[in-house]
Amino acid sequence: MRIALLLIGLLVSHMAASSEELLWQPEAAIVPTEVTEAEQGYQQHPNSLNHGADLIHHYLNWVRRSDSHEYLQKAKQLRSKLAEQPSANRNLNWLLASADLLQYQHQFTKASEYLERILELRPFHLQASLMQARIALAQGNTEAAKSRCTSLFGQHSLSVVSTCLLEVEGRANQQLAAYTQLSDLQKRQPQNSEVDTIERWRLQILAEQALLLERYAEARSWLNQLPEDKTIVEEKLLLDSYLLETSGSLPDSLIADCASQLTDALAVRVALVQQRLHGGGCWVDYIKQRMHLRVLRNDRLHSADIAFYFTYLLEHPDRAVKWANINYSVAKEPFDKRLLIDAQQLQKEANQ
Numbered sequence: 462m463r464i465a466l467l468l469i470g471l472l473v474s475h476m477a478a479s480s481e482e483l484l485w486q487p488e489a490a491i492v493p494t495e496v497t498e499a500e501q502g503y504q505q506h507p508n509s510l511n512h513g514a515d516l517i518h519h520y521l522n523w524v525r526r527s528d529s530h531e532y533l534q535k536a537k538q539l540r541s542k543l544a545e546q547p548s549a550n551r552n553l554n555w556l557l558a559s560a561d562l563l564q565y566q567h568q569f570t571k572a573s574e575y576l577e578r579i580l581e582l583r584p585f586h587l588q589a590s591l592m593q594a595r596i597a598l599a600q601g602n603t604e605a606a607k608s609r610c611t612s613l614f615g616q617h618s619l620s621v622v623s624t625c626l627l628e629v630e631g632r633a634n635q636q637l638a639a640y641t642q643l644s645d646l647q648k649r650q651p652q653n654s655e656v657d658t659i660e661r662w663r664l665q666i667l668a669e670q671a672l673l674l675e676r677y678a679e680a681r682s683w684l685n686q687l688p689e690d691k692t693i694v695e696e697k698l699l700l701d702s703y704l705l706e707t708s709g710s711l712p713d714s715l716i717a718d719c720a721s722q723l724t725d726a727l728a729v730r731v732a733l734v735q736q737r738l739h740g741g742g743c744w745v746d747y748i749k750q751r752m753h754l755r756v757l758r759n760d761r762l763h764s765a766d767i768a769f770y771f772t773y774l775l776e777h778p779d780r781a782v783k784w785a786n787i788n789y790s791v792a793k794e795p796f797d798k799r800l801l802i803d804a805q806q807l808q809k810e811a812n813q
Contacts, residue, residue: 462504514558528724567791585616640670719743764788778808
């Protein structure tokens with residue numbers, strides 16, 4: 462479970478009654494049993510770094526599926542509460558949970574400090590090494606990512622190291638070769654009844670690489686092999702596999718009805734389809750309010766959603782470029798770069 466959290470990204474007051482606060486913090490679904498069980502385990506051992514780390518992992522796993530503001534705040538508050546314990550700087554589970562929380566918030570420098578500490582205590586630690594490589598890729602540093610992957614040779618399985626390296630190579634102008642090799646690697650793996658954490662990581666990389674190569678049906682094929690409880694990142698890849706096609710629409714089965722609850726990253730994409738097909742709709746109205754609030758709060762953690770809204774849905778050139786630049790300043794993934802290029806093109810056309 463923990464590796465999946467790494468591979469793949471405050472208690473909230475319920476006193477507020479304003480419509481803006483209620484809009485700002487919707488809880489999308491019933492919290493999973495594993496989260497409540499982890500909370501109960503921590504309550505029985507409130508000073509345990511291991512139990513605290515386990516709870517943060519479960520909170521983040523839920524946040525990655527729900528975008529829950531409340532549970533992200535809970536994770537941050539728990540980390541602050543236990544961080545001052547004398548043994549915190551020696552506890553691998555705690556250091557890893559802290560790094561994961563920080564990198565989720567795009568605090569990459571601070572997260573890297575925790576990961577370096579882990580590697581001082583245990584060189585070649587798999588999760589820490591893979592997270593370091595992932596952070597390097599998010600910052601556009603393919604050489605650092607490659608170096609971290611290469612350091613794992615002889616220490617961990619060849620399939621894991623190869624997956625790490627092929628993700629990097631796919632970012633270093635070797636997209637087709639990397640995709641072909643990674644696809645072959647996946648097909649050689651034993652067929653299990655359940656997708657394990659390493660396979661899930663590999664399938665997500667394959668889906669992203671397929672999208673970049675404009676092989677949209679193949680991207681969907683990889684994503685369809687994932688469990689039903691997809692993360693927001695995986696759901697976004699699925700929607701984008703349709704939006705990037707010539708038709709730019711979605712199957713009816715993926716257009717949520719107005720009574721559904723969607724995270725902003727998904728709602729803005731469904732709204733785009735409504736805008737294209739009907740000139741408006743419930744999701745267009747909903748995401749307009751959501752983005753207005755996020756802009757008012759200068760919400761940089763969701764800068765990609767804001768930039769997407771201003772670039773493709775509202776088509777506001779100056780705001781599109783502003784938020785696409787904010788997003789790219791902290792996350793330099795391929796789709797972040799594409800978003801920036803599209804925003805700049807929108808601005809260029811507006812100035813002609």
